[in-house]
Amino acid sequence: MVGTRRARRRKNVTSSRAARCAILDPVPPVAKVEPITTARALRGPFDYLRPDGVGIGSVLVVPFGHRDVVGVVVGLADSSDLPDDRLVAPRRVLGHDLPPDLVELAGWIADEYCSTPARALALVSPPPGGRAKLIWWATATERSAETDPSGRAPTERQRALLAGLPRPAGSDLPALRRLEARGLVTLCQRATRRHVQHETVGARRAQPALTADQARVLADVEIAIEEQEPQPVLLHGVTGSGKTEIYLRAAATTLQQGRGVIILVPEIALTPQIVSRFVDRFGDTVAVLHSKLSAGERHDEWARLRSGAARVCVGPRSAVFAPIERLGLIVLDEEHDSSYKHEGDPRYDARHVALRRARQAGALLVAGSATPRPESVHGLRRLRLPARVDGRPLPPVQIVDMREQPGALAPATSHALVDAPKAIVLLNRRGWSNFVDCRSCGHAWTCPQCDVSLVLHRAHERLACHHCGHHERVPQRCSECGSMSVARHGAGTERLEHDLAQIGHEVFRLDADVRDPGVLLRRFEQAPGGILLGTQMVAKGHDFPDVTLGVVVDADSTLRFPDFRAEERTFALVAQLAGRAGRGPGGGRVLVQTMAPDAASIAAAARHDADGFLAGELARRAALRYPPFSHLIRIVCAAPEGPAVGEAARAIRAALGEIPGAIVLGPAPLFRLRGRERAQLVIKGTQRARAVRAAGAAVAEVAGDRTRRGVAFSVDVDPQ
Numbered sequence: 001m002v003g004t005r006r007a008r009r010r011k012n013v014t015s016s017r018a019a020r021c022a023i024l025d026p027v028p029p030v031a032k033v034e035p036i037t038t039a040r041a042l043r044g045p046f047d048y049l050r051p052d053g054v055g056i057g058s059v060l061v062v063p064f065g066h067r068d069v070v071g072v073v074v075g076l077a078d079s080s081d082l083p084d085d086r087l088v089a090p091r092r093v094l095g096h097d098l099p100p101d102l103v104e105l106a107g108w109i110a111d112e113y114c115s116t117p118a119r120a121l122a123l124v125s126p127p128p129g130g131r132a133k134l135i136w137w138a139t140a141t142e143r144s145a146e147t148d149p150s151g152r153a154p155t156e157r158q159r160a161l162l163a164g165l166p167r168p169a170g171s172d173l174p175a176l177r178r179l180e181a182r183g184l185v186t187l188c189q190r191a192t193r194r195h196v197q198h199e200t201v202g203a204r205r206a207q208p209a210l211t212a213d214q215a216r217v218l219a220d221v222e223i224a225i226e227e228q229e230p231q232p233v234l235l236h237g238v239t240g241s242g243k244t245e246i247y248l249r250a251a252a253t254t255l256q257q258g259r260g261v262i263i264l265v266p267e268i269a270l271t272p273q274i275v276s277r278f279v280d281r282f283g284d285t286v287a288v289l290h291s292k293l294s295a296g297e298r299h300d301e302w303a304r305l306r307s308g309a310a311r312v313c314v315g316p317r318s319a320v321f322a323p324i325e326r327l328g329l330i331v332l333d334e335e336h337d338s339s340y341k342h343e344g345d346p347r348y349d350a351r352h353v354a355l356r357r358a359r360q361a362g363a364l365l366v367a368g369s370a371t372p373r374p375e376s377v378h379g380l381r382r383l384r385l386p387a388r389v390d391g392r393p394l395p396p397v398q399i400v401d402m403r404e405q406p407g408a409l410a411p412a413t414s415h416a417l418v419d420a421p422k423a424i425v426l427l428n429r430r431g432w433s434n435f436v437d438c439r440s441c442g443h444a445w446t447c448p449q450c451d452v453s454l455v456l457h458r459a460h461e462r463l464a465c466h467h468c469g470h471h472e473r474v475p476q477r478c479s480e481c482g483s484m485s486v487a488r489h490g491a492g493t494e495r496l497e498h499d500l501a502q503i504g505h506e507v508f509r510l511d512a513d514v515r516d517p518g519v520l521l522r523r524f525e526q527a528p529g530g531i532l533l534g535t536q537m538v539a540k541g542h543d544f545p546d547v548t549l550g551v552v553v554d555a556d557s558t559l560r561f562p563d564f565r566a567e568e569r570t571f572a573l574v575a576q577l578a579g580r581a582g583r584g585p586g587g588g589r590v591l592v593q594t595m596a597p598d599a600a601s602i603a604a605a606a607r608h609d610a611d612g613f614l615a616g617e618l619a620r621r622a623a624l625r626y627p628p629f630s631h632l633i634r635i636v637c638a639a640p641e642g643p644a645v646g647e648a649a650r651a652i653r654a655a656l657g658e659i660p661g662a663i664v665l666g667p668a669p670l671f672r673l674r675g676r677e678r679a680q681l682v683i684k685g686t687q688r689a690r691a692v693r694a695a696g697a698a699v700a701e702v703a704g705d706r707t708r709r710g711v712a713f714s715v716d717v718d719p720q
């Protein structure tokens, strides 16, 4: 296979690239450099003298003001507006450069998400802090031991050492140094790679035969890969329909053409199965990029991708920036997952960036899901996998009406859990109880920084804010009236864990309080029985064939959010959890506890009716002009003082003026967060570029006013 052969040839790639650059060196003597700083006010690029071999994408250290900063070359020019004596040379050129198309992509991200070129370039740049790991490498010289002028015959051990070369010196370094002194060995330093350990969950399997549906879809995908400008596709397949096998085969086809592959997954810790399947199938040409790697490992994986030694990158949203040249395929697995949206500036959506990058590279984008977003159904060509690969039906789903039921679990649910050897239970709330108040005076414990209730975590004996991290001791008495009667309301995963343990099964709790989800998932997989309990993390792509029961506790918790995506999220959560049950010969069933048994999203999920749900949801959004029938842009103003926030928000409203094809909602107050009052405006527009430009200009104008220094502004295009 092409990828593996490349891997064996990789040793001299860096030097050959340098040689190629030298031959093709363009003439322009000026390099336009964008310094990578977070300051919003500072806009480059700035001119520097261009050293030999430096081109677009080169990463440099440049003198900037009174310090040295890292910068990226974003352009070249024949001349500069700076006088000759002020045009200075960079301090040095760093070892890794960026592919020019990533530099272009960063420019697009800066505009598309109202951010700065520097912040966008930071996303695509080599990972900071890592460097190559060097080892001593020993090679035998031409000179033989017998002709050694010293005349000393080598010892038995020295002969054995010489026979084993070339190899890393390791603990034999002192002995090899003595041979080096006699001219029999050369020692040099070499970069060596840190191997990333992959978690293996699920049995290794041979390449399975395709079903007729899979073969049809794969044929379609393979035709698209061959095209010059392939149209992106949505792979809509029920849970267990074998989407991953399509990704694997499409990746193999792409590699055979000498092109690279990016596989995006929601969260690597929760989806070790897909990583191990790619590593099993393609071996060393697979690199992973994610935040759990050490700086050194990340450096090495990035460098392997950049040099072409690795041609497949698997990772979460940031892997959309993998430095792969000649990209042929981008896969977006579980495309409905909200983790694809980045919450820091630039607030990019990896799904939108992936579309752009695929178009830029002439690569095929395959977005896959059992519960695709209405946007994707509306905008992409859809390929269907309507049945599970094993031919089993989806498990029956029973709705349990909780309106008359006290307690967290209905009796029917408890009985089913007693009988099931292995079950998954979903409750989308962490902690013990979701709020605490005084029975005597009604005082409720809230976060001093945010206007939200504090959540009781019994294991740590504290009340915690899930927004800012504030925590305090569990009160013994009311701070307002002194009453000893403090009530705990609602149940979170911690409380339910306690209740479920009474049933007698082992309980494996998976939520954001768990340090190592991969280890926990493996323990659950290997256990003969038990209950996997957790937040929405338990519904994400795991495949445990012996799970026969799925339970959703409080299915309407997501429906209560005042958000146009509430229906979509609820449908996805119930349908995804249903997809985890009954994947083995034992079959299975699903119970959905809800206070809203008639809610359209819950009823449709119980019928496995994705088409019905999507049709209804698209009609609702068309009527209300929500995405995909408009684009939303959210502007949030935040400051410690309420009046300053209100004033800034009104100024933004005025600066926005009339935007063609758009309406502006707000300003409206938001709940206080991390000690800051907030207000938001939402632009709902049909012409995306126009609305984005208007938002960016309004914020630049208002934020530029010195009297508003204390107010922070954030722009979120396509908020989730």
Ligand SMILES: [Zn+2]
Pocket (backbone or CB within 6 Å): 438, 439, 440, 441, 442, 443, 478, 479, 480, 481, 482, 483
């Ligand atoms: Zn009280």
Ligand SMILES: [Zn+2]
Pocket (backbone or CB within 6 Å): 447, 448, 449, 450, 465, 466, 467, 468, 469, 470, 674
């Ligand atoms: Zn808080």
